[in-house]
Every structure is written in C-alpha cells, then in structure tokens.
Amino acid sequence: MAIKVKRTPRPERPPLWKRLVLGELIEGLMVTLVHNFRALREPFTVQYPDEQLPLEPRYRGVPRLRSHPETGEELCISCHQCERICPDRCIHIEDEPHPSGRGKRPRVFTIDYERCCLCGLCVEACPTKPVTSIYMSHDFELARYRRDEFKADLRELYFGKDKVVYGRRS
C-alpha cells in the first residue's frame, strides 16, 4: 500500500509591509482580545471548591460497598474475587459464616485507600446480582490527617465518612 505523505511546507514569511506594522503579532493579539471579551460573558473556569463540576455517571472515585438497593440486604458474599484481582493488593477480607446458615459474609473488609489506584478492576470482578457489592463511588476528596485514617473498614465502606467541608463555604 502506498503511503500518503503530506509535506508540511514552511509557511512564507508575511510580506514586508505586514512585518513593519507588526501585522502577525496584531493578528495574534486579536485572538486573545476576542477571548478576553468572551471570558467576561462565559467564564470557562469554575471556583472550586465553592463550585463543583458535574461528575459523569461512570466516574471512578474510591471503591465503596453497598447493600441490595431494594431489600437492603448485605450483598457481599465474601468470595475474595476483588481481593485477588486487585493489582495493588489493597483489599483485605476475612469471612465468617452467614447468620442464615448459608454462605459467608465478610467479618473484616478493609480497603487501603493509600494504595488503591482507582482502576476499577474489583468492580468488574464482583459477581453479586443485581448490582455489584463493591462499586466505584463519586468521592474523590480524600485529604485526611493521619495515615491510618486511610484504611477504610466495613462501616466506612458502607456509610462513608463524615465529610469535612473545606473552602469558603460558610
């Protein structure tokens, strides 16, 4: 197959009169001027953290656990698949027999947010129906004061952590 090559010729220098009146620089300044006025009407930036950009539904924040959306039962069956797929090995699970006598449930379920790389492989491995027990939440503001606070236990994974509001929201 012949390869179509596109030469990128060197643009001619602007004519002498244009260079004398700084024509090409003024053309460039016109672009910035137009942007200047447009930015007054519709600013492109947002004032984070006072304003927040909307997140897409598939956004991958830190992984969390959830229960059945209708019945509220615990979904996790302690199958250890997320623990096995995790490339950072940041999930730790210990099981206990389920109180109903069938299957297992997690006694300890810890995700180390310090090591988690937010890849989302654990969600793809999760076998529970109708929704996956582990899911990627939309939480991304993870600043905490101590390192051990990053080890999320069952309680935090289900109910989240009380959010500290930073910024000028008063």
Place this chain on the structure above:
Amino acid sequence: MFRTQELEINMGPQHPATHGVLRLLLTLDGETIVGMKPIIGYLHRGVEKLSETRTYPQIIPYTDRLDYVASFAENHSYVGAVEKLLGIDPPPRAKYLRVILAEFQRIASHLLWLATHALDIGAMTIFLYTFREREKILDLFEAYCGARLTYNAVRIGGMPFDLPDGWVDAAKRMLDEFPVRLQQYETLLTNNRIWRKRTEGIGVIDADTALAWGLTGPSLRGSGIDYDVRKHLPYEVYDELDFDVPVGERGDTYDRYLVRMEEMRQSRRIILQALENLPDGDVMTRVPKRIKAPAGAEAYFMTESPRGEMSVYLQADGSDKPYRVRFRSPSFNNLQALPVLSKGHMVADVIALIGTIDIVLGCVDR
C-alpha cells in the same frame, strides 16, 4: 593570566521546564553548549520487574502510569501484545473504539505538548487555550471509562464498556469546533516572529542521524522520513481508514511543530471516519477468566503512540503471570538524541529542545 574554562552545570531534576524529573549535566563554553549528558532514573519504579509478579489483567493499570500523558496508548500497546500472545481477536466494534480513543488521546497529548512547549519558549496564552480543548477530550474519556488521566480503558479481548448515550454527539461537537481552535493556535504561533526565531534552525537533525539514534514518531517525521506504525504495520483498523502522514523538510524544531499540528488534523479525520463506520455488536470477546499463556510463547506488538513507536514484548512461562515484560518507550529513545540536537546551541534553546522531543519522564524511567 586570563584563561577560559568550560563550565559544568546541572539543569534539573527539579526544573519547571524539564517536564518531570530529568537532570541534564551541561558543559558550557560561555553560553554555548559543548556537551550534555541526560541523567535519568529519578522516576524509576521498576514496572517491568513488578509486572512479573502480577497477572496479565493486573498489569493494565500499571501501564497507565508509564506515559501518564497518553495512558490510553500504553494500555493499547500492552493489551495488543497480550492478545497477540494468546491469539485473541477483539470484535470489530472494540477495534473501532480503540482507534477512536487512541486518536483522541493523540490530540490530547499533542495539545499538552503544544501548551508546555509554547509555555517554555514564552507564549503563555496558548497554554490556557489548549488546556481548554484538552479538558473537553478528558471529559469524553471520563464519560467513557470514568477516569481522566489513568484510564485503564482497554481489556484483554476488547473494551470494558460500550459508549455511553450521547457520547458520539459530544465527540462530534468537540471535533466540529476543533479546526477553528487549531487555526487560532496557528495564528498565535506559526507566523509569530518570536516563535519562528526561537524554533527555526534549532535542533536540526537530518534523516540519517535521526534514524541512527532510533527516533520515532513526530520527531523522526519532522526530519522527512514517513515512518508511521499505523501505516507500515497497521494494527486494529488503521488500514481501512484514510489519512496522511505529515512529514517535515529540514528536521528542526519548527518542522516538528508543523508536523504535530498537522497530525492533530489527521487524527480528527481518522476519528470522524471511525465514528461514521462504527459497527454494531459486542465490544468484548469471550476470554477465559484466568488468562494463561503457553510456556515459551513470545509476542512483540507495537503501536504508534503520540510520542512514537511504543512496543511491548512479552514472554510467557505457562502461568497466569508473564515471565518477562519489556516496554520499548518512545520517550527513552527520543531522549537519547538530545545531546546531538543541542550541540552548539544556547542554554535557552535546551528548553525548546526538551519540548520538541516531547518526552514524558514516567515513560523514560518506567
């Protein structure tokens, strides 16, 4: 009584214009560079060795962190190598999705290159404008896979998701206004006398030298060689799509700028064609849950990443983990040529030259 002496100075590793943690040991005669030694390794994480202890799917997030500016290209190269190793053929829709996202990634990466390159040379405005467009592409990636930088958006045997509703329209909207934006960047830079004085005739590398140093990607094409993996060893569906390979004439910094600008236009053409021909169907083929490759099997797969030829070599030992993974990163090979490019130039030109070879230190050090 008076004598002159060559001066050795360090540039970096914490220098805002070195695009990461690159240390350059410059030998100067006055302000002219007579010798340069790039010192790398400040971002070495041992990904190749680490990969030997991870299963095949687990390595995909690690490839995100190699070239963090264009992580889709890295995902793509690695997954392509695993698919070659196992003889898996992804479904056509997945191939088209990969092409679309890879080209969006190329535009996003070139926009970041343009922003930082111009910023280093002194054009601050363009940085803000290109980041606005890059933001729109990152939004598209966020809508597709949920992440904005480390996508982890390719799976062995296809793609993890189908496109969300409204994605194609959003992509077309972005592409419709993109030529206008590119024209604005060109108005700001192409004929600007400061830009031309800082880039023309700086870092000239002729075709033979460029080949000898193993340059690939736009850095090689700027010297006039039409080597593009997408054309020479077509992968996915690039042989069905119509696009040109831009090449430069003289091989200086200005030529490489022109080549990358034209590449963004060609990427736009590719995406529009791919969106037009996007077939229906599955995005994932059936693969075993525990992926194992036969002992002794090898695969070498290369893709055209925004920076050049990114290739992955895999060797299997029969288990679910690779025996050896080797990433051939374009940034590493392009960085080798920096001493050749910079010989005889001024210290201030080093900044332009680091920009023009478009390195990402995560990819250099691995």
